[in-house]
Amino acid sequence: MRDAPAKTALVTGVRGQDGSYLAELLLAHGYRVVGTSRRGGGDGRDWRIAHLLSRLDVVPLDLGDPAAVQEVVARVAPDEVYHLAAASRVDTSWERPMEALSANAGSTVNLMEAVRRVAPAARMVVASSCEIFGRPERWPQAEDTPVRPASPYGVSKAAAFWLASNYRESHALHVASAILYNHESPRRGPAFVTRKISRAAARIAAGVDRTLTLGNLEGRRDWGFAGDYAEAMWRMLQQERPRDLVIGTGVSHSVREYCEHAFALVGLDYREHVVADASLFRPVDTTSLVADARLARELLGWRPRVAFPALVEMMVTADLERVRSGADV
Ligand SMILES: NC(=O)c1ccc[n+]([C@@H]2O[C@H](COP(=O)([O-])OP(=O)(O)OC[C@H]3O[C@@H](n4cnc5c(N)ncnc54)[C@H](OP(=O)(O)O)[C@@H]3O)[C@@H](O)[C@H]2O)c1
Known part of the structure; x- marks a missing residue:
C-alpha cells in the first residue's frame, strides 16, 4: 500500500513564536511546510527557526498586497493554512491603531480571498485572541461570550474573527478562529x-x-505554553467541521x-x-481574562500540558x- 501524499501547509508569520512551534510540529507530522515573512532571511531574524531552515521554505510576502498573496497561495497550493502573522502587541496598537487594523484584519481578508479563489478546498485557521472579549461580564470566557474588544488590537482581531465567520458562512470556506489566550515560551519576543x-x-x-x-x-x-497552542491549532484543522474555539489554561x-x-x-x-x-x-x-476551553477539550482532545x-x-x-x-x- 502506498503512503498518502504529504500534506502542504502554508504558515504566515513563520518567524514568530507560534510559527516556529507550528513549523516544528508540522514537519514532525511529515508535512511540506512553506512559511511567509515580510522580509528575506538572515541578519539574526531567523533565531526561532534556524534549526528548521534546511527543511522549511520561507517566502517573502506582503500580506497587504492581494495580488502577491494570491500568487503565493496559488503557487504553494496548500491543504492547510495557518494565519499567524499579525501586529501582535496590544500596547503598540494604542500608538499605531491603523497598523493593527490593516495587519490583522486586512491580511486576513487578503488571505481568505486568495484561498477562496485559488485553493477553495484548503482548511484555514486564523489566530484570534482573547482580547476580542475585552472587558467581559462573564468569567471564564467561552465561545458564546459576547465579543467586546477594549483595545485597537482587540478590535482588529474582532474584525478578523467576524470576517472569518463571514467567509465560512457566505463562501463555505473551511475556516475557523482559534481564540488564543496568552501563550509564552523561551521564543517569546523580548518586548512581552x-x-x-x-x-x-x-x-x-x-x-x-x-x-x-x-x-x-x-x-x-491566563498564560500557557506556545507549543501547546500550536498543537491546538493543528488539531482544529484535522476536524471535518470548522469551529471557532477558545484555547487557554483556565487559570x-x-x-x-x-x-x-x-x-x-x-x-x-x-x-x-x-x-x-x-x-x-x-x-x-483587560484585567483578568480566563479561558473556558472545555469545548476544545471535548472536540479536539486538547489540554495544556505545561x-x-x-x-x-x-x-x-x-x-x-x-x-x-x-x-x-
Ligand atoms: N502569543 C500570544 O500570547 C497570543 C495570544 C493571542 C493571539 N495571538 C496571535 O497569535 C499569532 C501568533 O502570535 P506570536 O506570539 O507568534 O506573535 P509574534 O511572535 O509577534 O509573530 C508574529 C509574526 O507576524 C509578523 N508580523 C509582525 N508585525 C506584522 C505586521 N505589522 N504585518 C504583518 N506581519 C507582521 C512577524 O513576522 P515577519 O517580521 O517575519 O513578517 C512576526 O514574527 C498572532 O496573530 C497573535 O496576534 C498570540
Missing part, C-alpha cells in the same frame, strides 16, 4: 512582559542589569506572581529589583543559558 521578566531575572542574576521597570504588577493573565496568574517565581529561580527577591511605573499602565487593561511553574522555569532557564553563552535575544 513574561519574556521581559525572565530575561531580566537572568541578566540581574548575572550582574549585567540591576532593575526591571514594569507596568501594572496586579494585571492577571490566571498575576505579573507579580510571575516575577516572584522567576526571580526565586535565580535566588533573588523580586521586590529588590522590580519597579512598577504607573506611566506604563495600558489606557484600558503548567505555570514549569513555563516560568523553562523561560528563565533559557534566558540564563543565553546570558551565559552571549546569545542574548
Whole structure:
C-alpha cells in the first residue's frame, strides 16, 4: 500500500513564536511546510527557526498586497493554512491603531480571498485572541461570550474573527478562529512582559542589569505554553467541521506572581529589583481574562500540558543559558 501524499501547509508569520512551534510540529507530522515573512532571511531574524531552515521554505510576502498573496497561495497550493502573522502587541496598537487594523484584519481578508479563489478546498485557521472579549461580564470566557474588544488590537482581531465567520458562512470556506489566550515560551519576543521578566531575572542574576521597570504588577493573565497552542491549532484543522474555539489554561496568574517565581529561580527577591511605573499602565487593561476551553477539550482532545511553574522555569532557564553563552535575544 502506498503512503498518502504529504500534506502542504502554508504558515504566515513563520518567524514568530507560534510559527516556529507550528513549523516544528508540522514537519514532525511529515508535512511540506512553506512559511511567509515580510522580509528575506538572515541578519539574526531567523533565531526561532534556524534549526528548521534546511527543511522549511520561507517566502517573502506582503500580506497587504492581494495580488502577491494570491500568487503565493496559488503557487504553494496548500491543504492547510495557518494565519499567524499579525501586529501582535496590544500596547503598540494604542500608538499605531491603523497598523493593527490593516495587519490583522486586512491580511486576513487578503488571505481568505486568495484561498477562496485559488485553493477553495484548503482548511484555514486564523489566530484570534482573547482580547476580542475585552472587558467581559462573564468569567471564564467561552465561545458564546459576547465579543467586546477594549483595545485597537482587540478590535482588529474582532474584525478578523467576524470576517472569518463571514467567509465560512457566505463562501463555505473551511475556516475557523482559534481564540488564543496568552501563550509564552523561551521564543517569546523580548518586548512581552513574561519574556521581559525572565530575561531580566537572568541578566540581574548575572550582574549585567540591576532593575526591571514594569507596568501594572496586579494585571492577571491566563498564560500557557506556545507549543501547546500550536498543537491546538493543528488539531482544529484535522476536524471535518470548522469551529471557532477558545484555547487557554483556565487559570490566571498575576505579573507579580510571575516575577516572584522567576526571580526565586535565580535566588533573588523580586521586590529588590522590580519597579512598577504607573506611566506604563495600558489606557484600558483587560484585567483578568480566563479561558473556558472545555469545548476544545471535548472536540479536539486538547489540554495544556505545561503548567505555570514549569513555563516560568523553562523561560528563565533559557534566558540564563543565553546570558551565559552571549546569545542574548
Ligand atoms: N502569543 C500570544 O500570547 C497570543 C495570544 C493571542 C493571539 N495571538 C496571535 O497569535 C499569532 C501568533 O502570535 P506570536 O506570539 O507568534 O506573535 P509574534 O511572535 O509577534 O509573530 C508574529 C509574526 O507576524 C509578523 N508580523 C509582525 N508585525 C506584522 C505586521 N505589522 N504585518 C504583518 N506581519 C507582521 C512577524 O513576522 P515577519 O517580521 O517575519 O513578517 C512576526 O514574527 C498572532 O496573530 C497573535 O496576534 C498570540
